[in-house]
């Protein structure tokens with residue numbers, strides 16, 4: 091028994107290690123993918139991308155300008171300006187910016203006033219892309235820090251602060267409802283602020299910030315920018331889209347392998363012996379591959395819609411065009427494998443590896459915005475990246491047909507190139 | 522008049538390997554031409570060139586005296602039955618035939634009829650709607666044959682159509698081929714089985730290492746041999762030759778000595794000398810001779826004489 095067992099195990103190991111390519115892939119694939127995610131989540135490789143933020147300063151006061159300047163200096167942000175809330179909202183919806191900060195009219199003055207008295211706080215509008223939850227948290231913190239810094243500095247040293255402190259002093263002394271001890275303390279505090287402001291511009295006073303009745307001088311009104319106001323973000327849209335894209339490519343591999351297997355049996359000979367051109371055979375394969383891919387796409391997204399409430403918030407024609415273009419690209423990819431591959435065994439492993447890399451870098455597993463900036467740029471060479479972004483666009487971002495067209499064009503371009511190489515490289519003889 | 526199908530000095534190289542060199546053959550209606558040779562002789566390569574699947578490195582193929590047209594008429598005139606089973610396992614027998622018929626432009630009632638007749642022809646009507654993967658090897662071979670006949674080609678190229686089949690299926694296939702011959706089809710029959718070529722083929726081309734070694738009817742080929750005769754003696758009292766069979770092999774001019782069930786066989790260079798030597802040996806051993814016959818050499822002998830090798834071990 092032991093002898094047989096040993097012999098059987100040895101046979102399996104020999105056969106496994108015999109196939110060099112399979113061996114390399116079995117070890118290389120987990121290493122490559124593991125390294126990639128490690129790199130991604132440990133912020134390696136030149137640091138994470140800055141968060142792209144649009145700021146609309148509708149106030150234009152010294153306070154609001156100082157806030158904008160502070161945000162611009164922040165290393166974590168890449169700040170660009172916007173002229174209106176609507177423009178900013180559209181940019182976030184398109185995914186051009188992760189978030190937008192809208193400082194409304196007279197925000198500066200109201201915030202400084204509210205610094206001493208927690209009433210009538212102005213609203214700061216934060217528009218954010220709902221798929222970027224982590225960045226939103228970070229942005230909230232950064233905003234609070236900069237607004238507090240600017241407003242408190244203004245409150246303790248700027249003219250608006252002096253005005254505001256005097257006014258607050260008056261209000262405190264007139265406020266009958268306030269407990270006498272509170273009134274006494276606040277009066278002392280505000281009086282010293284006024285005194286301080288009157289003969290000095292010392293910045294040490296900032297230390298007073300957290301004391302007394304002083305607090306965050308504004309409210310944040312957050313808005314998730316989705317297809318329509320009031321619509322909530324559905325994370326399944328991205329995950330179902332991503333998995334559809336991945337498994338369509340996986341199916342294409344099997345499709346290409348089917349051709350290689352047919353070529354090994356006599357079937358391909360029989361097909362070529364018939365009065366047909368080789369291109370008819372390849373075209374037929376391309377069409378059936380595309381139909382299968384399309385079916386996978388529609389069933390997968392249809393399931394997401396039926397069960398998880400995924401919606402095409404944007405353009406249906408765009409969604410369908412993307413589906414068709416991606417199906418054609420995947421089918422041509424299968425033909426390419428069949429044209430370049432020698433045997434199914436040798437080709438399959440390599441193809442699976444290529445597909446995993448394609449979908450991973452395409453942002454199908456984790457969205458591409460998590461990638462470092464250079465990688466976000468580099469992955470624009472991949473059809474999967476275009477498909478994924480455009481699919482996000484027409485589903486939960488609610489973008490129109492025009493947003494999908496560049497991706498459709500690029501997918502069709504890849505289809506064309508793949509098909510061309512396949513037709514060119516496909517063996518013309520069948521011995 | 523030009524033959525229906527002619528191959529002239531076909532050649533094909535795979536790298537430095539000369540798989541086929543200067544192979545010529547011709548085929549007439551109502552004829553089964555045997556292309557006989559061991560594995561690796563170049564038979565499949567030759568058939569592939571004739572079927573238009575491989576471009577020859579030299580020579581040409583003529584169909585009705587002309588190079589095959591590229592518009593499909595030539596391909597329609599040919600029916601190929603590949604050596605490797607060319608069937609979709611996951612489809613039923615009928616679906617397979619429908620597909621292959623459609624590739625030749627058949628459709629509608631014409632396709633229905635062709636499929637039905639094809640299945641009946643190879644005795645698979647009852648299994649029409651079974652998937653091919655459930656078929657035995659012999660059934661698959663028969664369906665493989667039927668698939669090449671659907672479009673009623675005038676020339677059939679059969680590449681080892683009986684490999685690995687049971688004797689019953691083989692006989693069924695032979696009946697089909699003889700029927701086709703009687704209907705005037707021209708058939709190129711590739712095989713490495715001597716008996717098949719001898720039984721079925723009107724003419725035989727013997728190939729080895731990519732070259733044609735001889736061509737003719739089976740008797741013609743045999744008569745060309747310098748040492749054509751085989752003696753078969755039925756003996757009593759000698760068992761199966763224990764102790765003395767080796768000595769028979771040492772008799773002058775004797776080769777390929779065999780004994781089975783008391784039947785002693787030997788190929789001799791000269792019939793008269795061989796016969797008297799054998800009779801003398803039998804007498805000296807005190808064996809009883811029950812019968813003695815001479816056989817015309819079979820193809821096995823021909824092949825051995827041509828190549829110095831036995832076909833089966835080749």
Ligand SMILES: Nc1ncnc2c1ncn2[C@@H]1O[C@H](COP(=O)(O)OP(=O)(O)O)[C@@H](O)[C@H]1O
Pocket residue numbers: 521535538540558559560561562563564565566567
């Ligand atoms: N595609 C090919 N590439 C390289 N060598 C081949 C190829 N096909 C056949 N051969 C070689 O050509 C020779 C003839 O093969 P083949 O025509 O298949 O012989 P047969 O059909 O008589 O068994 C063999 O030596 C075989 O190994």
Ligand SMILES: [Mg+2]
Pocket residue numbers: 561564565566604680681
């Ligand atoms: Mg062969």
